[in-house]
Amino acid sequence: MANEQKHDGCCSGHHCSSEHTHGKKTLTVLESAAAVASDGTAALSGKAIVYSVHGMDCSSCAKSLERHMRTLPAVKDVSVNFSTGKMQLVSDGLQDDAVIREVAKAGYSAQRLERRTSGEAVKKDQAGTLLTTLSGVFLALGFASSLTSLDASVSTILYALAIISGGYRPARSAFYAIKSKSLDMNVLMSVAAIGAALIGEWLEGATVVWLFSIGNLLQTKSIEKTRDSIRNLMDLAPPEAWVKKGETLTRMSVEEIGVGDVIVVKPGEKIPLDGDILAGHSSVNQAPITGESIPVDKQAGDAVFAGSVNESGALEIKVTKLVADTAIARIIHLVEEAQEKKAPTQAFVDKFAAMYTPIVLILALLVIVFPPLFGFGTWGEWFYKALELLVVACPCALVISTPVAIVSAIGNAARNGVLIKGGTFLEKAGAIEAIAFDKTGTLTEGKPRVTQVVAVGEAEDVILAIARTMEERSNHPIAQAIVAYAKQKQIAARAGDDYQALVGKGVQATVDGVVYYAGKPALFEELGIDMSPWKEQIASLQVEGNTLIVVGTKHELLGMIAVADAIREITVGAISQIKAAGISEIIMLTGDNAGTAKKVAAQTGVDRYFAELLPQDKVEAVKKLQQEGKVVAMVGDGINDAPALATADLGIAMGGAGTDTAMETADIVLMADNLEKLPHTVRISRKALVIIKQNIWFSIVVKLVALVLIFPGWLTLWLAVLSDTGAALIVILNSMRLLRMKP
Structure with missing residues (x-):
């Protein structure tokens, strides 16, 4: 059936949220304000400021922080995204210091991003590492003292110190989560640790806290690594450029350079802004932008992109785009938007988790009350089992199973010259069975x-x-x-x-x-x-x-x-690799006669062709393929093929580095003007789907096994924590394999 989630081309590439809904792009008030505030000016009424948040290790953390910030009277709108680790805040004059303090109350650290295209990393949270280390030291000392003839109260005090140092932050986060009427894993873990202390299981409680703390630390560091794939993109373009004024060269910040200014780029330097070459010729490495492995020869009249590397001769370049509008800036913006959009699987898991956590709490209460009432064991015994249930049932691994995989896959694709505009399109690309190519300008x-x-x-x-x-x-x-x-x-x-x-x-x-x-x-x-x-x-x-x-x-x-x-020289090899990646049928759509179509199909390895087509006929051809029960992707130039791109289940545009239209009209954009990266796109999408399924099933099986082990008494509280944090860490590491996939 026709794809209903398409662009109508109504907004520019770097100001639009690209949220596809029934043929329209919708911009929330927040996103519109964020676009206005992208220059990094002070927080003013009605404008969104972007903050990078450190310490969130699953989407429930993001929801708790979002709800906490909404309780502040000065906050008009807020959006916290776990995948990108960012918070967009629209406030009525709320200063940065106040925002950072409120985020800290909820257990996280924040840093303002000066502009949307900047690549500053958040200052690393050393306090979290220190508290985790202290907790481990107190736990080890407490355990050692319990093996000596010292009074039992010594080990109890040491265990208590381990719980306080390691559990301070989770308990603080739990307090603000409850205050904002949300339940997250911090709440579950805090209840478990306090409960263990109440029934005298100080060693168990301290072990729970320390394992949870160290698990959080490892998860946070791993997730930050996936986010760094985008920060690396941001660092591609240099912050300054040599500007030619008359016969003199002046070093200027790229933000101060306007359209029409002439910049000089020396051999070996990165090109700071998009522009057209006025004088000079050189070999330019465009791999950071287009993913092309071979440098491209450039001379007067040719276009160059910010972030590419001038390898040989000196170039004089007339600037054609401001720093916020360059190809690399648009790539960063679109990748961040893509990572903020939930895939259907992720949306389902999040809804499931929102209902699941309260149900687990109620079930834990029932476990505490009913078995002892009917004479099945003691109150203390069932209270302990209820605490185990709380820990085991924490859905953290399940909740992060999808977003970390999607962030990793989209980040990998972006580094290789492919823009995938969201988890929805990543999932669709993984399910594609047939690809239809426009002939002229695509295969040829x-x-x-x-x-x-x-x-x-x-x-x-x-x-x-x-x-x-x-x-x-x-x-x-x-x-x-x-x-x-x-x-x-x-x-x-x-x-x-x-x-x-x-x-x-x-x-x-x-x-x-x-x-x-x-x-x-x-x-x-x-x-x-x-x-x-x-x-x-x-x-x-x-x-x-x-x-x-x-x-x-x-x-x-x-x-x-x-x-x-x-x-094209690359066409035959690309089609062969696409077939090897698992695509069952390759189709060519062309306005040429049947003889020409037959010849090109034979030369390129195309399985089937439709000839003598007008633009509207290409739409009908795509519909015919869909009626045959196939999930169809359409590959074109994003301009002449817009109707067919919109009709296909997945629209893929070529040559995005040079055209705004290609970036706006398609679901996936190949930045280079060839099919070289399409096989990688298919492979990474399919691998992402496999990894997401692995993560979900692994998370569910671990939970079920742990739940089964609770009631015979084979599972201790610290093993329950280990199963939860261990499962979450394994899911993250499994997802990070996508970062290492190479074309």
Whole structure:
């Protein structure tokens, strides 16, 4: 069925939330305000300020912090995202210090991000590491003293100190969670630790707190590593540039440089802003932006992107975009938005967890009350089992099973020149069965090349020399293709005059006193030349997709030049790799005739093609594939193919680095203008789905096993904590494998 979650192209790439809802983009008040406040000015009424929050290790932490911040009268709107570790705050004059203090009350540390494109990392939370270490030391001392002849109260005091030092932060977070009417794992763990102390299980309580604390620390560090994949992107572009003013060079901050200014980039330096080369030529490594592995030769008139590396010659570049509008800034913005969007699996798990935690608390109360009432064991025994139940049932591993995998996959793709605009599209890409490609400009280069020269009355060199002489003055793509081919063969033009364009037919010129013509076969039929000896050959070349330029005089035919749209060098290998990645069918959509389509399909490895299509016919072709029961992705340039991209289950645009339109219209954007990274996109999407399923099933199985072990009394409280934090850590590490996947 047609995809209902598409862009309508109504907003610019860096100001839009890209939230897809029934064909429209919706911007929340918060996101609009965030876009306005992206310059990092002081917190003013109605503007959103972005803070990086350290210490959140699952989405329930984010929800608790969000609810706590909403209790402040000055806060008008707030959004805390666990995946990116960021908080957007709209307040009525609330100062940064006050915000940071309130975040600290909830058990986390915050730091304001100066601008959306900045890459400053949050100052590492040393206090958390210190408290965890202290807790471990007190626990070890308490256990050691219990093995000596010292009074039992000594070990009890040491265990109590271990609980206080390691449990201070979780207890504080639990207090603010309860105050804001939310229940998270801090609440469950705090209840378990206090409960253990109340029934005299001081060693158990201290062990619970320390394991929980160290688990949190490891989880936080691991999750921060996945977020660093985006911070590394942010650090690509240099903060300053050499600006040319007259004959002098001035070092300036990129924020102070405007459109139209001329900057100079020396060999070996990173290009600081998007622009067009005015002078100089060089080899430019665009891998950070487009993912292309081979540097690209650039000269005057070519576009360059911020964050790419100038490898050889010095370049003078005219700035075309401000720092906030560069390709790298748009990439960062879109990746962050993508990571903030929940995939269907994540949304379901979050809803499940929201209902699950209160149910567990009620169940724990029932376990405490009913079995002893009916004579099944003592109150203390069932109270202990209830505490184990609270710890085991904590859904942390399940809740983080999806978002960490999605953040890792999207971050990996972005580093390799692919923008995946959200978890929804990552999941869809993993489920794709068929991919439909537009031919022109996608499988082919979109510009003609000479494929064959057929000599009739003269040698090939003579035909090309005369053709070049006539075509050099024309801007027509076919004429330029013939001139380029002659130059490649090092065949010079001859002296000519009396050039004339024969509208709709060809050209003529006088060369060495003889009038020559170059044009369609019909032109020579009009001149009275019998074309019948070559009709079969002409028809054969045309069926294969060639446009024929016949060269001759009024009296004889010299030869024919066949010109066709060339297949991209990368296409055949990319299609082969896509099939190897598990895509069952490759389809080509083209407006060309069936003969051309058949030839291109045979050369590229396409399984099936639809020929002679108008733009609206491409939409019908995609619908036909969907009606056959396939999940279909459409790959095009994001402009001419917009209707088909919108109709497909997944729209993939090529050449996003150079076009805003491609970034806005598609669900996935290949930054380079080729298919090189599409196989990697398919593989990482499928791997992400596998890892998400592994994480979910692993989390559920661990919980079920631990729950079963509670009631026979085989599970201790500290083992329950170990099963919870251990499961969460394994889920995170499993997800982080996606960061290491290479094309």
